[in-house]
Amino acid sequence: MSEILVVGSVALDTIHTPGGSVADALGGSASYFALSAALYVPVRVVAVVGDDFSEEHRDVLASRSVDLAGLQIASGKTFRWEGIYGSDMNERTTVSTELNVFETFHPVLPESYRQAGAVFLANIDPLLQEEVLDQLSSPWLVVLDTMNYWIAHRRAELLRVLRRVNLFLINEGEARQLTGADSILRAAEGIRMMGPSTVVIKRGEYGALARTERGWFSLPAYPVETLKDPTGAGDSFAGGMIGHIAEKGTVDEASIRRGMAHGTAVASYAVEEFGVGGLLEIREGALRARVRSLSEMTRFDPD
Amino acid sequence: MSEILVVGSVALDTIHTPGGSVADALGGSASYFALSAALYVPVRVVAVVGDDFSEEHRDVLASRSVDLAGLQIASGKTFRWEGIYGSDMNERTTVSTELNVFETFHPVLPESYRQAGAVFLANIDPLLQEEVLDQLSSPWLVVLDTMNYWIAHRRAELLRVLRRVNLFLINEGEARQLTGADSILRAAEGIRMMGPSTVVIKRGEYGALARTERGWFSLPAYPVETLKDPTGAGDSFAGGMIGHIAEKGTVDEASIRRGMAHGTAVASYAVEEFGVGGLLEIREGALRARVRSLSEMTRFDPD
Numbered sequence: 001m002s003e004i005l006v007v008g009s010v011a012l013d014t015i016h017t018p019g020g021s022v023a024d025a026l027g028g029s030a031s032y033f034a035l036s037a038a039l040y041v042p043v044r045v046v047a048v049v050g051d052d053f054s055e056e057h058r059d060v061l062a063s064r065s066v067d068l069a070g071l072q073i074a075s076g077k078t079f080r081w082e083g084i085y086g087s088d089m090n091e092r093t094t095v096s097t098e099l100n101v102f103e104t105f106h107p108v109l110p111e112s113y114r115q116a117g118a119v120f121l122a123n124i125d126p127l128l129q130e131e132v133l134d135q136l137s138s139p140w141l142v143v144l145d146t147m148n149y150w151i152a153h154r155r156a157e158l159l160r161v162l163r164r165v166n167l168f169l170i171n172e173g174e175a176r177q178l179t180g181a182d183s184i185l186r187a188a189e190g191i192r193m194m195g196p197s198t199v200v201i202k203r204g205e206y207g208a209l210a211r212t213e214r215g216w217f218s219l220p221a222y223p224v225e226t227l228k229d230p231t232g233a234g235d236s237f238a239g240g241m242i243g244h245i246a247e248k249g250t251v252d253e254a255s256i257r258r259g260m261a262h263g264t265a266v267a268s269y270a271v272e273e274f275g276v277g278g279l280l281e282i283r284e285g286a287l288r289a290r291v292r293s294l295s296e297m298t299r300f301d302p303d
Numbered sequence: 304m305s306e307i308l309v310v311g312s313v314a315l316d317t318i319h320t321p322g323g324s325v326a327d328a329l330g331g332s333a334s335y336f337a338l339s340a341a342l343y344v345p346v347r348v349v350a351v352v353g354d355d356f357s358e359e360h361r362d363v364l365a366s367r368s369v370d371l372a373g374l375q376i377a378s379g380k381t382f383r384w385e386g387i388y389g390s391d392m393n394e395r396t397t398v399s400t401e402l403n404v405f406e407t408f409h410p411v412l413p414e415s416y417r418q419a420g421a422v423f424l425a426n427i428d429p430l431l432q433e434e435v436l437d438q439l440s441s442p443w444l445v446v447l448d449t450m451n452y453w454i455a456h457r458r459a460e461l462l463r464v465l466r467r468v469n470l471f472l473i474n475e476g477e478a479r480q481l482t483g484a485d486s487i488l489r490a491a492e493g494i495r496m497m498g499p500s501t502v503v504i505k506r507g508e509y510g511a512l513a514r515t516e517r518g519w520f521s522l523p524a525y526p527v528e529t530l531k532d533p534t535g536a537g538d539s540f541a542g543g544m545i546g547h548i549a550e551k552g553t554v555d556e557a558s559i560r561r562g563m564a565h566g567t568a569v570a571s572y573a574v575e576e577f578g579v580g581g582l583l584e585i586r587e588g589a590l591r592a593r594v595r596s597l598s599e600m601t602r603f604d605p606d
């Protein structure tokens with residue numbers, strides 16, 4: 001078993017969906033990831049918030065044994081995001097992004113964080129991801145996420161980080177953008193040439209597709225009855241997946257596959273409620289039942 | 304084991320893709336389906352062609368033991384379709400559709416066809432699908448396909464046919480159109496209330512999702528290196544799936560799941576070459592290897 005270090009954003013999200021809205025809710029990639037991965041192993045957060053970040057939000061993370069020693073508090077306002085989802089929940093429009101204290105953020109790892117075995121570099125500037133890697137002694141698992149903006153504007157830096165990564169999570173459109181390949185299969189293979197031995201393509205309602213050292217693995221999304229708020233689904237998937245792998249202490253074909261199933265199950269809870277609410281309701285027995293159910297709904301006897 | 308009767312179109316297709324073109328190639332839903340299902344069981348075709356339909360095209364079907372006693376030859380021209388695929392192969396534009404002899408077609412089943420156990424009602428006017436059902440004595444398996452045009456313009460007739468169907472194949476957008484549901488899960492459940500106990504949602508490059516009496520089953524597309532021509536993928540999928548089920552002689556959870564894997568494998572060959580060319584190259588051993596490979600790339604141990 002290994003602890004996980006995550007660097008990413010802790011944010012205040014304002015979210016509008018056809019079914020309702022929330023304002024200034026706890027959000028950000030590091031929050032979703034930490035609350036998900038903490039279901040499996042201890043999680044240490046490297047991020048920054050402003051002096052407006054409430055004790056209440058801090059308590060949500062702390063109550064799940066998330067280590068906040070690496071959470072800087074800067075004078076100024078916390079990172080804020082506001083977005084609107086359309087009726088089919090697949091498209092979202094960003095109303096505003098206020099970087100605030102994130103604008104001048106540089107990750108500084110407490111001494112106790114530097115021995116971390118597993119690290120998740122959530123979607124932030126590749127330069128900051130690199131700064132985190134440079135402060136770690138010898139992690140056995142480095143996982144990276146990114147987005148279209150960095151692929152377009154920090155390409156060289158992103159490619160430099162990619163060479164140091166074991167496992168890369170990326171969505172479908174961004175995999176095409178990064179490689180220039182039309183075929184998602186060729187895109188995944190192209191990305192493996194850039195460094196990561198395993199590439200996981202996130203496909204939203206269609207699930208996830210992995211290219212590992214062994215070959216392809218495909219998993220559907222868990223069928224949820226009510227999709228309330230897709231915000232954070234990708235980071236919750238990452239949290240469940242990396243959480244499981246870190247708990248096993250080894251990244252091999254079995255832990256990658258089972259990890260993706262855990263990620264899928266955790267993400268299914270995340271999207272059933274607004275913000276991080278769904279993650280806070282997860283009980284271990286029910287989560288394992290969803291993982292088994294995913295296995296059942298994909299299994300067939302070929303002969 | 305059971306023979307399968309198929310009613311649908313036998314056409315001459317002109318297809319343009321970024322990788323090349325073909326003109327007046329053998330096409331149509333009944334052709335793709337018959338060549339696929341004939342890998343498993345004898346297939347009998349009910350369709351119409353014009354007096355311009357070449358002996359060569361007829362021989363392609365006959366050489367695979369497809370029974371053409373129900374293929375009417377009318378004076379006039381064969382049904383023709385011309386289409387163009389864009390660079391990502393997911394969008395196609397129809398340049399022209401000439402119904403020709405199909406305009407006045409009414410299916411008449413030879414006496415020898417009326418005892419058919421399994422029937423595939425390919426994508427044609429629901430009124431014609433109904434005429435075929437009315438001529439059958441007591442099929443144990445009725446499978447239906449349709450398209451957006453019939454959902455919009457022959458809704459009442461389509462709903463009438465649906466009540467007599469066991470297994471319904473439909474693509475994602477059409478399932479939403481038919482039910483008015485945004486969620487594909489609710490759409491599938493809604494369709495089951497209309498008659499068919501099993502609904503298979505075709506999702507193109509994302510594979511297929513089934514709602515059966517037991518619950519959900521999801522299968523990815525088979526990863527093909529080169530996608531040359533997606534024409535006929537859905538009918539080839541249907542042919543492999545229904546072919547396997549008819550060969551087993553029973554429609555249950557195991558034969559539906561394994562059938563979908565056979566359909567997926569057969570469709571992967573279909574899209575690797577222009578027109579029906581890929582289907583003609585299928586060898587049993589290689590096909591079974593793809594089915595096993597699909598099982599391997601979806602399987603994980605949940606505990």
